[in-house]
Amino acid sequence: MQVTETLNEGLKRGYQIKLTAAELEEKVNEKLLEAQPEVQMKGFRKGKVPMALLKKQFGPRVLGEAMQESVDGAMNKHFEESGDRPALQPEVKMTNEDWKEGDDVEVSLEYEALPEIPEVDLKSIKLEKLVAKADDADIDEALNNLAENAQNFEDRRKGSKAKDGDQVVIDFVGKVDGEAFEGGTAEDYPLVLGSGSFIPGFEEQLVGVKVDEEKEVKVTFPEQYQAENLAGKEAVFECKVKAVKAPKAAEIDDELATKFGAEDLDALKKQVAERLESEYAGASRAVLKRKLLDALDEKVSFDLPPSLVKAEADQIAHQLWHEENPDHQGHDHDKIEPSDEHNKLAERRVRLGLLLAELGRKNEIEVTDQEMTQAVMNQARQYPGQERQFFEFIQQNQQMQQQLRAPIFEDKVVDYVFELAEIEEKEVNKDDLKSAVDALDDE
CATH class of the missing domain: 1.10.3120.10 (Trigger factor, C-terminal domain)
Incomplete structure (x- = not known):
């Protein structure tokens, strides 16, 4: 097998690998001899199939395997001897595309080699590490955030209008084309306005409602809505407001602590x-x-x-x-x-x-x-x-x-x-x- 350098520019490398027909045939014979003891064929006992018949029956397949193994072996040997490590998968292709059995095999190998990495004196590196401690103010701020997340809701003064962020407790019936649809009805449902938990446009229409008010909310279901029978449909929700509640942060006490384990x-x-x-x-x-x-x-x-x-x-x-x-x-x-x-x-x-x-x-x-x-x-x-x-x-x-x-x-x-x-x-x-x-x- 011959390996000839064709390119050496910067980190780019190129080689021409030539595998002679005689070397390839020797490799095929080795593989057939290795497999012969296990081969069974009609008319012959196991392991007694003549080599000529084996070559006729399995030669083409073994030839491809032998060619691949030989080229891979040549590449591995090249990398071991040269010390090169390819940056990416090497490009390997057969250059004599009109190859036929009995011809030499010619393959080109091209890759970019990883560069030599210079030594670095790591002990000479000087760095500054920022160290922050949690002080009382930081802890209090975090506790206040926890209290807000664990907020409760208290009834607003009678006659108050619902604001964004308030919780409204409603009964509702959703209808499409005048007919109530499955899953569109609920009682005593607590909805926080602005939470985005309902389809777009629903919560905004409830801003300003009062207790005991009845409100028709008109919306259009999104085209990609999970319920296909409702996707893209216009709907009317008949809502009755039963409570309007304002958010109130939880108290920072032992009760709050237990809520967070x-x-x-x-x-x-x-x-x-x-x-x-x-x-x-x-x-x-x-x-x-x-x-x-x-x-x-x-x-x-x-x-x-x-x-x-x-x-x-x-x-x-x-x-x-x-x-x-x-x-x-x-x-x-x-x-x-x-x-x-x-x-x-x-x-x-x-x-x-x-x-x-x-x-x-x-x-x-x-x-x-x-x-x-x-x-x-x-x-x-x-x-x-x-x-x-x-x-x-x-x-x-x-x-x-x-x-x-x-x-x-x-x-x-x-x-x-x-x-x-x-x-x-x-x-x-x-x-x-x-x-x-x-x-x-x-x-």
Whole structure:
């Protein structure tokens, strides 16, 4: 077998692989001899089928297998000897398309090699870590939010009109074309105006009603309504208002604490403080990670595989376009051309991605089976009742496994660098930490 270099420009590599007809025939004979003891054919005992008959019967199929194995073997040997690691799946194609049995096989191999990643003195990296503690004001603010979420409703003064945010208790009968429809009737139904729990246009028409008032609410069901017999239909709801209630925040006391699973108010305050500090720690880590990536980006410079940069830039441009055009759900749009800003961001991401991958490889950092299982379980919780199907989907989908594994791997490498870097803590308040987090989105 002959391997000839045809391209060596930057990170681009090209080779011509030639497998002679004699080598291919020898490989076919080896595979047939290996299979011969197990072959049964009419008129012959098991393992006694002549080689000529085996070649006639199975030769074409074995020939294809032998060709593929030989080319794969040549590629693997090349990568072992050269030390190259392809950035993406190599492009392999047969160049003598008019090939027939008895001819030599000629194959071209092209790929972009991963660059040599320079060593980085991780101990020379200096970072500042923002540390925020939950003070009494933060805890009180969180408790007030909990009290508002646990709000009660109290009857308004007789004759008061319902306002947005109020709760109205109503009896109603819904009719389409004058006929009541199934599921359109209820008594003593508590509806919070502005909650969006009813179809569009319903709640707005009840703003201003009073107790004992009767009101006809006219609406049109959405075209995509879940009940097909009602989709797009005009309906009239005959409503009788039985109560108008104003929202009232719950008292911050032991009773509120029990609603949120705490023994008493002091226990709830402790839980709130722990949750806040956990949130602050997460925010602090996000800021520190960005500072680390900025520091690493300044310390390294190396050639980047053009294909990786292009793929990343295309993805960035496509994602940002959809964020700017949220009403366009599908992908039936014109090709989104990356801007210079997209390309610059793609170069940074690819450079840092390759650097972190190399740090992880050299330091034998791996994602454990337990960590993967936990990640899958966390994702599966988003599909209640379908956890088993989700697990099976992940098991059969290598791309999804990689999407789950990648952020875990990155965080483990980042943690490894944090251990070596020089990190100085700086105490800040919640607002300063929030400003630092907001600044991440602006960059």
